[in-house]
Ligand code: MF3
């Protein structure tokens with residue numbers, strides 16, 4: 001069941017979403033060669049605490065951290081560790097907080113130092129695909145229009161869409177209906193209505209879409225060792241079009 005949010009509830013979600021956006025921007029400015037993902041985890045937790053927000057990933061299905069840190073061939077759910085990042089890495093960061101009983105969720109992929117053109121292009125195509133999807137998040141369109149916007153854009157550039165993980169409705173819980181695949185057919189799926197709030201999150205691989213989970217039971221990696229990028233925004237569908245909630249208000 002898709003829970004529609006009132007204008008007031010959407011406005012209340014901006015508090016959680018804005019904290020997430022601010023923390024991710026803070027993290028972006030910290031990322032450089034030599035920094036560890038453990039340092040980033042500490043920063044994210046401390047910032048959330050300052051804002052009196054709760055880190056939503058910590059403890060979710062026993063996930064052990066507040067921040068998902070997924071470098072290079074890691075797709076999502078990478079665990080922070082004490083290994084220094086090095087120039088040429090790319091790093092996906094996914095963060096979610098609860099504030100005022102409502103959730104905000106967003107992700108970015110950041111280049112570390114000097115990265116290859118291949119890495120830069122994957123990052124920009126993935127971010128571009130998120131914005132192409134958001135553009136389709138208007139009343140009267142269907143969910144498949146959102147999904148196919150991602151798929152069409154990235155496949156035209158030779159990349160592939162991860163199938164095993166999808167975006168989701170969000171608000172009173174981290175994961176609400178509907179599931180939002182990053183692949184699908186335009187014109188198909190549920191009709192989008194004002195009050196739906198979606199966490200749209202393309203996870204895009206440089207080579208094959210196939211992924212596997214490491215022995216830690218969390219870290220998702222590409223099977224072929226190719227790079228992966230991830231961008232996510234929490235977006236409200238309104239009469240006036242899509243509203244990106246995970247920005248600094
Ligand atoms: N990446 C997922 C999302 O954005 C959430 C991670 S769940 C956790 O929906 F278990 F890793 F915490």
Ligand code: CO
Pocket residue numbers: 105106167168199201232
């Ligand atoms: Co999400």
